[in-house]
Amino acid sequence: MTTLRPALLTDHYELTMVSAALRDGTADRRCVFEVFSRRLPTGRRYGVVAGTGRLIEFIREFRFDAAEVDYLLRAGVVDEQAAAWLRDYRFTGDIDGYAEGELFFPNSPVLTVSGGFAECVVLETLVLSVLNHDSAVAAAAARMVTAARGRTLIEMGSRRAHEGAAVAAARAAYLAGFGFTSNLEAGRRYGIPTAGTAAHAFTLLHDDERTAFASQVATLGKDTTLLVDTYDISQGIRNAIAVAGTGLRAVRIDSGDLAVIAQQSRELLDSLGATETKIIVSGDLDEYAIAALAAEPVDMYGAGTAVVTGSGAPTVGLVYKLVEVDGRPVVKRSEQKATIGGRKVAVRRHKPTGTATEEVIVPQGVPDRQPHDRLLQRSFMAGGEPVALPTLAESREHLRECLISIPWEGLKLSAGDPAIPVTVVPAG
Template sequence: MPTPGPACPAPALFTDRYELTMVAAALADGTADRDCVFEVFARRLPHGRRYGILAGTGRLLEELPHFCFGDDELTALREQGITDQRLLDWLADFRFGGDIDGYAEGDLYFPGSPVLTVRASFAEGVLLETLALSVLNHDSAIASAAARMIAAACERPCIEMGSRRTHEEAAVAAARAARLVGFASSSNLEAGRRYGVPTTGTSAHAFTLLHDDERSAFQAQVDTLGPGTTLLVDTYDVDQGIRTAVEVAGPGLGGIRLDSGDLPTLATHARELLDSLGATRTRIVVTSDLDEYAISGLMAAPVDRYGVGTSLVTGSGAPTVGMVYKLVERDGVPVAKKSKDKVSVGGRKHAVRRHDADGMALAEVVSSRPITARDGDRDLVVPLVRGGEVCSPRTPAEALEEARLHHERARAALPAEAWALSRGEPALETVDA
């Protein structure tokens, strides 16, 4: 039995075996070098959702230069029974040399939007399928859920804190995706290191329980972090916890956190008690299994910040957005899948977002024919990679910041009803030119 290798090999092994099977067969019959166009799109949005947010493009471009098969990867393939020497020799020399276009990261997408287009030989293009879909499906699901939470919060800051509810690498990606759509900070330190996401965190109930009494725990935290810290006040009795917190930190206490109970009622009572104790500027932070609906239900309560965990990192009911990676053109000829319920449209797509005179978005125009531009149209497809080289290299932190700002601009063009939490049809209809 093979000895287990490193936990995180090169991204080339983050793939499905059937891709190598296809490449091997295509090399054998001479079709591997055919010029092909693959597109990534979602046939539909998750049930009842009105928009999607494209996220993960920056992470995919980070991975692309490292998508190769070194000695360790080739050894791993042999150990799994992949012994076709023609295939192994081809993989040993593989570096992606094609072109990639797509929507700018942070943009909105709708059914049929060509969010990523890969033009390369068949063998090169098909190898990217699993990695592209893995990254884009996950990150877009998180960003789309996070955007709904941001809308529900109505400009009150949201904190991402779901690392303990998902895979360790998914946690970093989730923190990045949440930041992209407007989350103020994350508890995840690796997201801070890789992407410059602001990080925050104070203490858990375990820290209070460690001490002989609540006062001792609060005193230790204040002595270390200063009176501007946020104290967790619901380990025992909330009222007494608030009183003790203000006694220890003074009326300049930065914040209290509520993590259980009837949060709207508790927050209202906590605000009254804090004000009566002179802590009028102490913030109230609430956590405890929040999602966009719970956040919306707290809108009338005097809550200053929301901490979101499980629902965020699981896409709040939509852990994937159903993007697919389909061959749409071969040697310049449109090709398309015609099977029932999974029909696709052949040919490389053009896409613009149509706006009215006030700059509000009206429709997503997607066509395999050139689109005659109108006043207010915005081209959605931009160059990302040419000849295997990323067009505009950015540091990971710079790429995230650029995507965050792009998202703000794209979001501002949607009509207000698009951000409603109630189920409905896509906010923009996808139409042909």
């Protein structure tokens, strides 16, 4: 299996800019690029920063090998001067930004990349590809976690995503508070707990449902989950308890009117003496479907397609824009896509109780710090070398604390204003 290399995970025009900048002598001008979103996806009240840990690893390994440079030369993407530059490329600049698991809002300076123009511009597509995808998944997953009200969620969307994106999505969902993933590579790579037992195919393989259940219990014991909706759900539950006994850990239901079926299943399990057997539901669940089941006797949710596709918002609209050249702010002035010049510093304001009240962004300056302010940016790379990064577990806890800090209105699934206002202080 070929190991994914990051250098060509980029767009053609970035290397043509490098070629031109090398030729005209501007390639090494000191620049600042910022990653931000002009608006949140429709209906969303906050964004979640995710993918930073993956991104820093990619940038650390961002090199062009001989075969890649030869391809670029043959294809006419770069000239000989740019090819020589690519052969020696390594990022030597600085990267700062919001911690993974941090919330962001319109115009939040999520990531700041500083260095020579050429070494920074060549990272644009990679940065946006990772952060837009992972942040979209994490935001959708965080909304599902809120809707679940403390009940456990399993991410099971691998079959609805590109194989590489499936692993990244599992990581982002776990960051957001999911308890398990079905993806074994995500479990191996990131230490995420994995879960899974059997599909309908295993039941259909056997001559009858009881035989299938008996085989699964014989192999995995009673601490397993039996899928009971291949045929008739009520009879499936009866068969499950008849085979496994009242000590069966859980049954899973993957179809039908889940609200009604969950109630009926709970009543049936209790009548059979399986009062401790849990009910897991799955089947095209998103945050709205999960919220609708809040009052039902459901113990765990399995979510797939909606998680890995960002539940209708597969990107969070992050952009990568040049905001400073040689210490001078630069501004894109087009009416629909204007930018704010200069490097930004951001703080989040809080009440003494810890509730967030405002995000303050200061271009070309330092915020007037107030009690209970929290500086949002931290260093990820300095001089091209990674700074100690938080673990995935630490980032997961950071997001949990951030969600607790925003006003409860900001956690609503209905459309509305961002959870907290963002104030951009005028420069000067």
